[in-house]
Amino acid sequence: MSVGFCAALWRTNTPIILLILLVCSPAAMSSTGGNPAAVNVLGEQVSTTESPASLTLAALDANNASINERLSSLSPEAGYQVVDVGVLAIRGYRATINRWQPLMGWLESQIPNSYFRLHPLSLEELAKGVETEALDFVVTNPGQSVMLARQFSLSWIATLRSPINNGAAMQVGSALVVRADSPYRTLRDLKDRRLGIVSKNAFGGYLTLVYEAQLQGIDLPDFVGEIIPLGFPLDNLLYQLGSADTPSVSGASLDAAVVPVCQLEQMQAEGLIKLKDYRVLDNQAPAGFQCQVSTRLYPNWSMAKTSRATQSMAKSVTLALLDLPEDHPAAKAADSAGWTTAVSQLAIDQLLKDLDMHPLQAPWWQRAWQWIQHHQQWAWFALTILVLLNVYHFWLEYRFSRRGRELINTQRQLNENRALLEHAQRIAIAGELGASLSHELNQPLAAIGHYCHGAEVRLQRGTSPEELQSVLNLIQQEVSRADSIISRLRNLLKKRPVSKQPLYLHQLVNDTAPLLAYELEQHHIQLSTNISGEPYQLPLDEVGVQQLLLNLLKNAADACVQRQQSEVDASKPYQPTIDIDLRYQEHKLLLTVTDNGTGLTEDANLLMQAFYSTKSEGLGLGLVICRDIVESHGGRFNLETALSGGCQAQVSLPRKFDGAQA
Amino acid sequence: MSHKLPVYLIDDDESVRRSLRFMLESYGLNIRDFDSAEAFFAAIDLSQPGCALVDVRMPGLSGPQLHTQLLQHNSPLAVIYLTGHGDVPMAVEALKRGAVDFFQKPADGAKLADAVVKALASAKEHYQNNQYLQTYQSLTPREREILTLIAKGYKNQEIADTLCIAMRTVEIHRANLMKGMQVGSLAEMMLIYGRIADRLPPA
Numbered sequence: 001m002s003v004g005f006c007a008a009l010w011r012t013n014t015p016i017i018l019l020i021l022l023v024c025s026p027a028a029m030s031s032t033g034g035n036p037a038a039v040n041v042l043g044e045q046v047s048t049t050e051s052p053a054s055l056t057l058a059a060l061d062a063n064n065a066s067i068n069e070r071l072s073s074l075s076p077e078a079g080y081q082v083v084d085v086g087v088l089a090i091r092g093y094r095a096t097i098n099r100w101q102p103l104m105g106w107l108e109s110q111i112p113n114s115y116f117r118l119h120p121l122s123l124e125e126l127a128k129g130v131e132t133e134a135l136d137f138v139v140t141n142p143g144q145s146v147m148l149a150r151q152f153s154l155s156w157i158a159t160l161r162s163p164i165n166n167g168a169a170m171q172v173g174s175a176l177v178v179r180a181d182s183p184y185r186t187l188r189d190l191k192d193r194r195l196g197i198v199s200k201n202a203f204g205g206y207l208t209l210v211y212e213a214q215l216q217g218i219d220l221p222d223f224v225g226e227i228i229p230l231g232f233p234l235d236n237l238l239y240q241l242g243s244a245d246t247p248s249v250s251g252a253s254l255d256a257a258v259v260p261v262c263q264l265e266q267m268q269a270e271g272l273i274k275l276k277d278y279r280v281l282d283n284q285a286p287a288g289f290q291c292q293v294s295t296r297l298y299p300n301w302s303m304a305k306t307s308r309a310t311q312s313m314a315k316s317v318t319l320a321l322l323d324l325p326e327d328h329p330a331a332k333a334a335d336s337a338g339w340t341t342a343v344s345q346l347a348i349d350q351l352l353k354d355l356d357m358h359p360l361q362a363p364w365w366q367r368a369w370q371w372i373q374h375h376q377q378w379a380w381f382a383l384t385i386l387v388l389l390n391v392y393h394f395w396l397e398y399r400f401s402r403r404g405r406e407l408i409n410t411q412r413q414l415n416e417n418r419a420l421l422e423h424a425q426r427i428a429i430a431g432e433l434g435a436s437l438s439h440e441l442n443q444p445l446a447a448i449g450h451y452c453h454g455a456e457v458r459l460q461r462g463t464s465p466e467e468l469q470s471v472l473n474l475i476q477q478e479v480s481r482a483d484s485i486i487s488r489l490r491n492l493l494k495k496r497p498v499s500k501q502p503l504y505l506h507q508l509v510n511d512t513a514p515l516l517a518y519e520l521e522q523h524h525i526q527l528s529t530n531i532s533g534e535p536y537q538l539p540l541d542e543v544g545v546q547q548l549l550l551n552l553l554k555n556a557a558d559a560c561v562q563r564q565q566s567e568v569d570a571s572k573p574y575q576p577t578i579d580i581d582l583r584y585q586e587h588k589l590l591l592t593v594t595d596n597g598t599g600l601t602e603d604a605n606l607l608m609q610a611f612y613s614t615k616s617e618g619l620g621l622g623l624v625i626c627r628d629i630v631e632s633h634g635g636r637f638n639l640e641t642a643l644s645g646g647c648q649a650q651v652s653l654p655r656k657f658d659g660a661q662a
Numbered sequence: 663m664s665h666k667l668p669v670y671l672i673d674d675d676e677s678v679r680r681s682l683r684f685m686l687e688s689y690g691l692n693i694r695d696f697d698s699a700e701a702f703f704a705a706i707d708l709s710q711p712g713c714a715l716v717d718v719r720m721p722g723l724s725g726p727q728l729h730t731q732l733l734q735h736n737s738p739l740a741v742i743y744l745t746g747h748g749d750v751p752m753a754v755e756a757l758k759r760g761a762v763d764f765f766q767k768p769a770d771g772a773k774l775a776d777a778v779v780k781a782l783a784s785a786k787e788h789y790q791n792n793q794y795l796q797t798y799q800s801l802t803p804r805e806r807e808i809l810t811l812i813a814k815g816y817k818n819q820e821i822a823d824t825l826c827i828a829m830r831t832v833e834i835h836r837a838n839l840m841k842g843m844q845v846g847s848l849a850e851m852m853l854i855y856g857r858i859a860d861r862l863p864p865a
Contacts, residue, residue, distance in 0.1 A: 438746075439719075439746045442746040442767060442768075443675050443677065443678050443746065443767075444677060445768060446678050446681070446746070446767035446768035446769075447675075447677040447678050447680070447681035447768075448681070448768070449681075449767075449768030449769075450678070450681035450682050450684065450685040450768060450769070450771070451681045451684055451685070453685050453688075453770070453771030453772075454681070454684040454685030454686070454687070454688040454771065455684075455688075456771075457685070457688035457689060457771060457772075458688040461688065463688075471684065474677075474680070474681070474684075477677070478677055478681070481677070521719075521721060522719070
């Protein structure tokens with residue numbers, strides 16, 4: 001947990017803490033009722049978590065009464081010295097009073113004219129008390145002692161000796177407790193389990209185990225499924241864990257619990273639990289140590305003087321503590337064998353440092369900041385790289401999106417170009433048809449010219465205009481003929497918004513064939529059309545199909561002409577023919593255009609590739625467009641070699657085609 | 663009047679044919695039209711004078727093919743080509759064959775009528791030459807011999823000396839010659855001879 005977060009907790013608790021400190025301050029102590037009031041305030045705070053099996057209310061009342069009695073026996077003018085002692089309350093307020101009040105009595109008896117006031121406080125309250133100089137001495141666990149010592153001016157004067165282990169001063173660690181009937185054997189079995197702890201700041205009850213796990217390569221908070229801080233008193237942890245005989249209070253909500261070392265044994269001694277119901281995992285208690293412990297041991301609780309206490313008082317208190325006999329009630333009440341000189345806190349320093357919680361060790365971001373301040377050139381370099389990378393990233397993004405847009409544009413352009421190409425191919429056909437068309441168009445124009453001139457001459461020679469009326473009709477007929485030729489051409493040439501209308505294919509054939517009649521005639525190519533079956537209408541793209549027919553007929557005619565030119569054998573006269581065969585079948589319409597020209601010289605699939613042409617001036621688009629047009633009608637387009645050796649183009653159009661796609 | 667000679671119009675396109683006929687009739691020409699060369703040959707005596715207006719491109723026999731047949735028959739019919747889109751090589755070819763003129767449709771009526779009239783005149787002349795040639799061919803070899811020498815400007819005595827015949831015999835032949843050629847004067851006979859001279863086989 002980061003310092004920042006602690007600070008945040010601090011702030012949220014400030015009103016309560018200020019109230020406590022106000023009550024605890026020496027000014028408040030001038031009133032005789034001050035202390036009990038403080039007791040009440042704090043008592044209310046912790047009584048909710050008080051162990052049901054701890055002190056009775058009566059005992060507490062008796063205790064309070066004795067305090068009041070002693071207070072009243074001291075008069076202000078007697079010159080006594082008030083000493084405030086803060087004690088970490090780990091097992092509830094009353095238990096704390098019971099544990100430490102006798103020690104206060106011992107100190108008062110050893111130091112004349114002194115009054116030791118006991119303040120059971122939480123971790124945060126204790127720290128706050130030291131910071132605001134509201135306390136003279138503190139008694140706390142090793143974890144907090146180091147935290148406090150490195151933040152505030154504290155001098156350690158004595159360490160508590162443990163009564164159970166020959167008075168050893170190394171007395172703090174964690175026991176990882178599970179129910180005796182549970183399957184867990186080591187810490188590693190607890191993956192994704194629910195682990196109960198007292199608090200994430202608790203030293204003996206949590207941090208020592210986290211450190212132990214870290215030494216084994218386990219990141220405890222991540223390793224277990226859930227860590228549930230239950231707060232003080234510690235007894236709750238074991239109750240929540242439950243036992244084989246007595247199911248847990250809240251239905252065995254924990255799989256394991258972490259308690260300070262000897263907590264288990266102590267509660268057994270107090271008769272609160274049965275030791276056989278529980279098991280301690282990874283016990284590594286040293287020889288002769290009477291409690292089971294899952295971690296190494298750290299120095300016991302210690303007492304320190306704050307900057308508020310005077311040197312003489314500190315000396316007196318130290319002497320009094322060291323003088324406390326092992327078997328004195330005050331020592332026993334504190335579960336100790338008296339006091340010894342303060343022991344080294346190095347092991348604790350090491351632990352806190354490794355857990356990144358040492359008060360003198362700035363959090364990682366502060367250290368990073370310091371490093372940056374010391375190595376500015378590298379920091380600037382890194383920052384520059386970062387900025388450059390970001391700029392590069394955005395530049396890439398920009399390029400990418402621009403490319404994307406370009407791609408879409410290109411595709412659109414491509415589609416437009418394809419339409420243009422089709423259009424160009426139609427115009428190219430029109431160019432090829434030019435001779436035929438101009439011949440055809442010339443006929444009606446010539447006729448009109450002749451009629452006009454003849455009429456003019458007759459008028460000059462005295463024919464009455466009435467007699468010439470009929471000529472106007474003839475002229476009109478010729479105009480209509482020319483018009484129909486032009487509109488046929490215009491239909492072919494206009495850019496087509498594809499629209500399909502129900503049409504008879506044979507009518508389109510009949511309309512289209514004349515466009516090439518002149519050319520066929522010129523090369524003496526015979527064109528025959530055969531229609532079979534009951535004609536029906538199909539939705540056809542008129543211009544497209546015309547283009548298709550023109551392409552097929554033109555190809556056929558070209559093939560015939562090519563053969564005509566290459567034919568050298570004069571003994572066998574060659575009669576070029578083109579046959580159009582149209583079959584209206586029940587499900588499909590079959591159109592075949594067969595010629596007896598040079599035939600296929602290349603693979604049909606190759607011929608249908610764009611820009612592939614066997615003709616010297618061909619665009620290589622005719623057949624591609626043919627196939628596109630047929631496929632837009634849902635049909636199939638094939639080229640085969642005909643029996644005559646020429647080429648046969650087959651178009652098959654389905655009678656029912658729903659595809660609205662062009 | 664050469665105007666009354668027949669003008670044959672051969673074109674497969676009906677509207678063109680009818681309109682041309684309408685136009686040329688307004689010039690007082692005697693028009694007969696056919697929709698193909700075959701129909702034309704079936705109906706016409708090729709030895710009679712007249713004018714053929716022929717479309718170059720037709721199904722079946724084309725204009726030039728028709729022209730060739732006329733030449734083979736030594737027909738006096740004069741040929742005028744009509745074409746939808748004439749080009750220079752085609753026109754040159756046509757004129758080499760002996761066509762009178764070459765028109766692109768739509769043809770200018772007045773010019774075409776003029777050309778037709780000229781063609782008819784030429785046909786008539788061609789027809790007369792044919793007649794003269796026939797007359798010439800009806801002469802005896804001796805008479806043709808004497809005619810050739812007269813044309814060369816020989817006097818009767820010189821002819822008699824050349825042919826080793828009597829002067830009197832030359833005179834008799836000469837009289838028969840005038841009768842056979844149906845002419846009244848030597849000048850007239852020389853004119854006719856001049857017309858047919860280039861078509862005579864070498865003596």
